[in-house]
Amino acid sequence: MSSDGMRTRRRGAAAAIVAASLALVASGCASSGSSSGATGSTGAAAASGDKSSTVKISLTSDGCEPKPAKVPAGAVEFDVTNSGAGSVSEAELRTSDKAHILGEQENLTPGLSGGFSLTIQPGTYKINCPGASQPDWSFTVTGQATGPSWESNPQLVTAVQGYAGYVKQNTADLVSHTKTFCKAIDAGNMNQAMMLYPQARAYYEQIEPVAEVWGSLDTSIDGRWENPVTVKSQFTGFHRLEQMLWQDKSLNGASAMCAGLVKNQQQLLTLVSKAQYNPLEMAAGATDLINEAGTAKISGEEERYSNTDLPVFEANVVASMKVVSLLQPYLQGKDAGLVPQIQQRHDAVETLLTKFKATPGYDQTGYVEYTTVTKSDRRQLSGAVNALAEAMSKMSAQVSG
Amino acid sequence: MASRDGGPVMDPARVEPAEAPAGPSRRRLLTGAGLFGAGAVAGGLTGYFTSSATEPSGAGDTSLGQQTIPFYGTHQAGIITPAQDRLAFGTMNVVSGTSRADLRDLLRVWTGAAARMAAGQLVGEETDPNAPPVDTGEAVGSPVSRLTVTIGYGPALFDDRFGLAARKPAALTDLPPLPNENLDPDYTGGDLCVQACADNPLVAFHAVRNLARIGMGVVTHNWMELGFGRTSTTSTAQATPRNLLGFKDGTRNIKAEQTELLNQHVWVGQETDQPWLRGGSYMVTRKIRMFVENWDRDYLQDQENVIGRTKVSGAPLSGGAEFSTPDFAKAGGDGQPAIPADAHIRLASPEHNGGTHILRRGYSFTDGIDPQAGTLLGGLFFIAFMKNPSQFVKLQTALAGDALNEYIHHTGSAVFAVPPGLRPGQHYGDALFT
Numbered sequence: 001m002s003s004d005g006m007r008t009r010r011r012g013a014a015a016a017i018v019a020a021s022l023a024l025v026a027s028g029c030a031s032s033g034s035s036s037g038a039t040g041s042t043g044a045a046a047a048s049g050d051k052s053s054t055v056k057i058s059l060t061s062d063g064c065e066p067k068p069a070k071v072p073a074g075a076v077e078f079d080v081t082n083s084g085a086g087s088v089s090e091a092e093l094r095t096s097d098k099a100h101i102l103g104e105q106e107n108l109t110p111g112l113s114g115g116f117s118l119t120i121q122p123g124t125y126k127i128n129c130p131g132a133s134q135p136d137w138s139f140t141v142t143g144q145a146t147g148p149s150w151e152s153n154p155q156l157v158t159a160v161q162g163y164a165g166y167v168k169q170n171t172a173d174l175v176s177h178t179k180t181f182c183k184a185i186d187a188g189n190m191n192q193a194m195m196l197y198p199q200a201r202a203y204y205e206q207i208e209p210v211a212e213v214w215g216s217l218d219t220s221i222d223g224r225w226e227n228p229v230t231v232k233s234q235f236t237g238f239h240r241l242e243q244m245l246w247q248d249k250s251l252n253g254a255s256a257m258c259a260g261l262v263k264n265q266q267q268l269l270t271l272v273s274k275a276q277y278n279p280l281e282m283a284a285g286a287t288d289l290i291n292e293a294g295t296a297k298i299s300g301e302e303e304r305y306s307n308t309d310l311p312v313f314e315a316n317v318v319a320s321m322k323v324v325s326l327l328q329p330y331l332q333g334k335d336a337g338l339v340p341q342i343q344q345r346h347d348a349v350e351t352l353l354t355k356f357k358a359t360p361g362y363d364q365t366g367y368v369e370y371t372t373v374t375k376s377d378r379r380q381l382s383g384a385v386n387a388l389a390e391a392m393s394k395m396s397a398q399v400s401g
Numbered sequence: 402m403a404s405r406d407g408g409p410v411m412d413p414a415r416v417e418p419a420e421a422p423a424g425p426s427r428r429r430l431l432t433g434a435g436l437f438g439a440g441a442v443a444g445g446l447t448g449y450f451t452s453s454a455t456e457p458s459g460a461g462d463t464s465l466g467q468q469t470i471p472f473y474g475t476h477q478a479g480i481i482t483p484a485q486d487r488l489a490f491g492t493m494n495v496v497s498g499t500s501r502a503d504l505r506d507l508l509r510v511w512t513g514a515a516a517r518m519a520a521g522q523l524v525g526e527e528t529d530p531n532a533p534p535v536d537t538g539e540a541v542g543s544p545v546s547r548l549t550v551t552i553g554y555g556p557a558l559f560d561d562r563f564g565l566a567a568r569k570p571a572a573l574t575d576l577p578p579l580p581n582e583n584l585d586p587d588y589t590g591g592d593l594c595v596q597a598c599a600d601n602p603l604v605a606f607h608a609v610r611n612l613a614r615i616g617m618g619v620v621t622h623n624w625m626e627l628g629f630g631r632t633s634t635t636s637t638a639q640a641t642p643r644n645l646l647g648f649k650d651g652t653r654n655i656k657a658e659q660t661e662l663l664n665q666h667v668w669v670g671q672e673t674d675q676p677w678l679r680g681g682s683y684m685v686t687r688k689i690r691m692f693v694e695n696w697d698r699d700y701l702q703d704q705e706n707v708i709g710r711t712k713v714s715g716a717p718l719s720g721g722a723e724f725s726t727p728d729f730a731k732a733g734g735d736g737q738p739a740i741p742a743d744a745h746i747r748l749a750s751p752e753h754n755g756g757t758h759i760l761r762r763g764y765s766f767t768d769g770i771d772p773q774a775g776t777l778l779g780g781l782f783f784i785a786f787m788k789n790p791s792q793f794v795k796l797q798t799a800l801a802g803d804a805l806n807e808y809i810h811h812t813g814s815a816v817f818a819v820p821p822g823l824r825p826g827q828h829y830g831d832a833l834f835t
Binding site: 212215216225226227228229230231280284287288291294295298299301375378379382383386389390392393396397400 | 578579580581582583692694695698699700703743772773774775776801802807
């Protein structure tokens with residue numbers, strides 16, 4: 001996983017966002033499922049004694065009974081086989097309330113097998129297989145928690161699981177929306193492409209703290225003219241297409257560029273699916289998103305050709321507040337004043353943003369063109385955003401323990 | 402001595418160009434006595450500082466403030482001189498229509514002015530109440546504060562304007578596009594540069610202001626930067642200062658005492674294609690904006706991981722004390738490198754760059770508040786000296802994956818050939834123009 005410039009910047013007390021530690025075997029194809037990354041992501045976790053278990057799940061029209069249905073805490077590999085159930089094609093591991101998917105294997109048509117691996121903490125879970133006559137099956141993990149201390153806190157575990165699902169969903173949506181965007185480019189429909197561009201971009205802006213972990217991939221997807229260097233041949237991805245659409249007003253070479261963008265995003269989706277998160281990095285990532293909004297969007301440099309900075313600004317804010325809402329149950333008990341302060345400052349940002357909302361808006365973004373936002377309005381917005389980020393930055397110390 | 406008309410010599414802008422057949426030559430006027438008139442008379446502006454034993458120091462002056470750095474020497478002062486606390490840095494472009502002789506004359510006049518200021522004297526003294534004072538006067542009464550004045554020549558000086566094309570060092574070219582830069586032309590390049598360093602901001606500023614004033618009509622300001630705190634150590638006698646990130650900066654810098662490293666990495670030697678530059682150096686400046694608000698929100702351990710050192714002591718994350726050699730191979734408790742793979746000190750290290758060193762001599766700066774964002778416009782005004790600018794290019798290229806890039810952005814850039822030092826009687830440009 002180090003071959004593509006993955007950054008290991010966030011090496012907190014707990015695990016970093018580490019690829020391959022929560023390995024999800026690529027869907028659809030027969031696979032040994034021997035995921036070498038199934039062990040914990042840190043030496044500390046490994047030292048505390050991982051127990052590796054294998055659970056076999058056979059998809060049938062009746063259901064998806066896990067065998068065994070009870071395993072010790074630690075690394076668990078799920079081998080999923082569809083031996084002929086036409087109505088069932090996936091198995092999911094969910095929290096006991098079924099609110100969050102912790103791992104899954106999709107698109108298993110009859111005859112295919114696959115699986116997923118992850119480290120699971122003690123507790124009760126559900127194996128879910130939509131379409132079967134009994135879709136829910138109990139699954140229990142026993143013993144002592146392993147790994148970092150936060151993993152024994154159900155609120156934090158739920159928050160992290162929720163975040164993993166959020167990132168994965170947004171990345172999948174990023175791929176599908178970018179494909180639609182590329183279709184408009186392929187068809188030579190510039191107006192439609194210009195309308196679809198900010199919509200696809202928004203998904204990336206919601207997962208950016210995670211995507212940034214893989215530095216060179218991030219640059220190839222979202223690099224601006226100056227990243228990595230001001231050399232045209234190295235300028236690829238969203239912003240090169242933005243330049244073609246709004247500045248060059250030419251789609252020469254755009255189809256191939258867009259296809260490359262989708263390919264890189266699909267690689268990102270694979271990496272994201274295997275990534276493991278922790279509360280500290282979630283919290284720091286939320287602050288990073290607001291930093292990003294305050295730095296690259298306020299200046300207008302991010303969307304310098306299209307001037308669609310406002311919708312991506314909103315995407316940054318939305319994604320950071322998603323983290324706040326996920327961590328809220330835990331934070332309430334740690335620092336009762338913090339979440340209300342964040343919410344209050346978020347409200348201030350939203351109030352300022354309403355001034356620039358429009359229907360259908362510039363390029364149907366729901367906002368005015370960013371160039372029409374005056375310097376004093378930008379400064380006001382920047383002040384509100386900085387205040388929000390400052391409050392958010394207090395979360396990391398609360399959730400790291 | 403008095404100047405031609407009994408008053409101070411006018412600055413070049415006010416005299417007729419040398420080419421004008423009927424007028425006095427600019428050269429003659431420039432080298433007239435008035436500018437450097439030694440005959441101080443009571444009244445007017447005299448003796449802006451008091452480094453010599455003959456003049457008493459002002460109240461509150463410290464012995465350090467009285468210290469002068471010799472202007473003459475093998476190398477220009479202001480390179481391995483123990484870094485002073487303050488910087489004034491100006492780049493200038495030669496005015497269109499200026500002749501080779503005009504430029505050479507200005508460099509001669511600058512030599513005298515710089516030598517005087519480095520010795521703690523005014524650029525000129527005068528008493529004529531009907532004439533504008535030759536010296537601008539703001540440093541009167543300030544101690545000399547180890548003032549150094551260092552000049553450099555930019556690549557553009559060697560174009561076809563002054564017949565210097567054949568004197569252009571092969572290594573003196575504009576820097577190629579580099580990672581994490583978006584350069585503002587308003588803070589990039591320049592035909593000439595003047596670096597003034599002192600332990601007193603007014604003294605440093607005064608030097609650049611007065612050289613620019615003297616140069617009016619021949620050169621015009623391109624851009625200017627003030628530095629308010631040194632971010633490098635250039636002598637083992639100095640404590641390591643902190644930059645605006647709050648970290649010690651320059652711990653592993655080349656020090657004045659490391660003669661061999663200086664010869665290997667800083668001073669231009671026999672390898673140059675231009676003998677006039679031997680004993681000189683190359684200077685690279687980079688205006689680096691730091692997004693300090695974002696940095697200040699990052700949690701401590703991450704800040705330390707980004708840099709590769711602890712914040713308080715400055716020790717490398719591989720252990721030891723500030724000056725312990727970083728152990729880049731050492732693993733941390735989690736099995737990953739103790740100094741992360743993308744830590745700033747790892748990627749910038751000689752170990753990571755085939756033994757490449759440069760001598761850093763940067764300063765913290767601020768241009769105030771970003772009028773659009775309301776955030777600080779400030780960071781590091783990076784200055785480094787090296788044997789060949791390719792050393793900087795190599796290092797900056799290696800920093801493409803620097804974790805610190807999230808918090809900084811290069812917004813200005815320049816490169817200069819810094820000629821060697823002068824002996825008394827020699828002038829800037831003598832070697833270049835001869």
